[in-house]
Amino acid sequence: DQQVKQNSPSLSVQEGRISILNCDYTNSMFDYFLWYKKYPAEGPTFLISISSIKDKNEDGRFTVFLNKSAKHLSLHIVPSQPGDSAVYFCAARRSGAGNMLTFGGGTRLMVKP
């Protein structure tokens, strides 16, 4: 039972354009959502998060949107840069579960110069 899904395994974008990575979830008990970036041979690094009581959070070039009614969130990267090429994971924390994160399968983003 996959509670967090990233339906696009890969995405290719031209440098300077917008990258939109999508994530769907099924568990209404999730109260925080996080995005992680992972380069090869490195551990995931935290990128940005959003609480379930908000619908948008912005940090520089990165913006996360949350649509609770659709159980959908998206990460927008504007403008995309070649250094953004990595695997992006969406993760969710369930209220009351404290510290356990449920991850999606990841989307590989390739930003072409």
Place this chain on the structure above:
Amino acid sequence: ETGVTQSPTHLIKTRGQQVTLRCSSQSGHNTVSWYQQALGQGPQFIFQYYREEENGRGNFPPRFSGLQFPNYSSELNVNALELDDSALYLCASSYKGAVFGYTFGSGTRLTVV
């Protein structure tokens, strides 16, 4: 400030054997979580240790066990290895288990043959 270090980086074991993976937490962190990332999938929560006790467990059998030491370093032990245990094992440390403070190590790549 040192990050999270994991050892070894790569390991090959035979089915039925036992393995121990090690993790040194980031300075100031007192909680450690372990995740299994199979090829092409997102990380899956195995368990978390806080104050040397297991403090949450995912859907993994008892042959996955762990330890946390007084200096907050940790071990993941897997008995009776199966081929499906082949994966990247990630350790993440944090302070009091806060998911937003997760710092991941680069992982140990375990191959079971």
